[in-house]
Amino acid sequence: MSTDSRKRAPIGVFDSGVGGLTVAREIARQLPNENIVYFGDTARVPYGSKSQNTIIRFSEQIIRFLKTKEVKAIVIACNTASALALDAVHNEFDVPVMGVVIPGARAAVEATQNRRVGVIGTDATVQSGMYTKVIQSMAPDVTVVEKACPLFVPLVEEGFKDHVVTREVIEYYLESMRDSGIDALILGCTHYPLLRSKIREYMGEKIQIVNPAYETAMDLKKLLYEEKMENDGSTREHSRYSFYVSDAAEKFRRFANTVMPFDVPTTNVVNIEEY
């Protein structure tokens, strides 16, 4: 690929479903000249209860699909796949791949004053202990408290965001976290920012809530600059965003229109098992 066509190549972003749209939105905001190809694995969602081997296989299929779209870099916009598959796929493909765990961990290390950080995420993410490993490799003096909150995703997806039940589930999961003395809490799942105000209300104003999406977009910006792959926008008319899913395109499209700051006119279905 020529340097110019490489600059114009899109960023690949993928997630198990719709959650990663919050990361794609942040990339669109911070890097307005870049084109994005988004893939949501809606046929096999959720990833948070599945094994590492399966999540690696799914991630490899998706990366092979995104490579057919000539992407210049790939962002795993899913905490579970970032925690369990990034190490495996990182050197397997001839395209840079980054996740959300390292940027999220760095943001928390910068945010904590008392050197106690909390992490909430899916079963698979928490069982991997990846946030703890990454944080302690950056700052060995930081204590990390991890807690899986597997009901948060279905509560968000079923529209229980403002129901009293959600407040009770938050208390059930986070009571020990609140008492643990942390002063920074990583939302280690892309669905959780949608519960941010409820979590903040329960945890209190003194705890800094860290959403890895912003830091991830900033890391991507740095990568593109260092690799001289930034799209300077000189030849573009306007940025192009395309959306692919493995199932239920219309449902995804409706959700995407509530998250993205522009109209999402179409979503395409891909048989991802063929990749």
Next chain:
Amino acid sequence: MSTDSRKRAPIGVFDSGVGGLTVAREIARQLPNENIVYFGDTARVPYGSKSQNTIIRFSEQIIRFLKTKEVKAIVIACNTASALALDAVHNEFDVPVMGVVIPGARAAVEATQNRRVGVIGTDATVQSGMYTKVIQSMAPDVTVVEKACPLFVPLVEEGFKDHVVTREVIEYYLESMRDSGIDALILGCTHYPLLRSKIREYMGEKIQIVNPAYETAMDLKKLLYEEKMENDGSTREHSRYSFYVSDAAEKFRRFANTVMPFDVPTTNVVNIEEY
């Protein structure tokens, strides 16, 4: 296949995950001479939020896998796949395939006195309207009230069965059902029998709770008898049950040991996408 080896051939039973074990248990109870091959699609669970095309494709792959085990009949022990895929796969394979919806519907028609039946299930099952279609083809005078309860599955899987939150979610979903005047309620998802006592407590003693598993085992018995495929047990030592999953075999095996009335020593992982 000779008549004798056909009689000794196993029954294939499949589900999106662990829920169908309640159906396999009923088959083992009612047909103690039969061998069973169970497949749980744990890599792609749940099915209840996915599209019909995807559920048909998944079901076809699983039936092709079960056919490699020389099964003589297949039971779709998943309400969602029964509702959305049975019609499509029914005549596609040279092995009889049955689901849980028709037996469950028949049991409810027999149970109702006031000709008002309720059905609870996943989004996909309820949106298909299949229970209503089947019940009204059997008994046009019966009114059917369907209601999706998508949070029940994650609540069961996350161990919230006895938590106060579950009582509140039951009330949220079933208040209108309780006020609708039904006198029979189909548990149209294989996870729901695990909430049976809580649902009964909320709905009251006057409402008959229908679990399609028993009726399904009875329909299978009738099919085997009519097709002269019953295993009379004359050549067997003891019945054999084997368990296959698409992911997380050890987690499945532990759960299976809490459901099945015998020891489940091993579970095998299959890459189902290759079928």
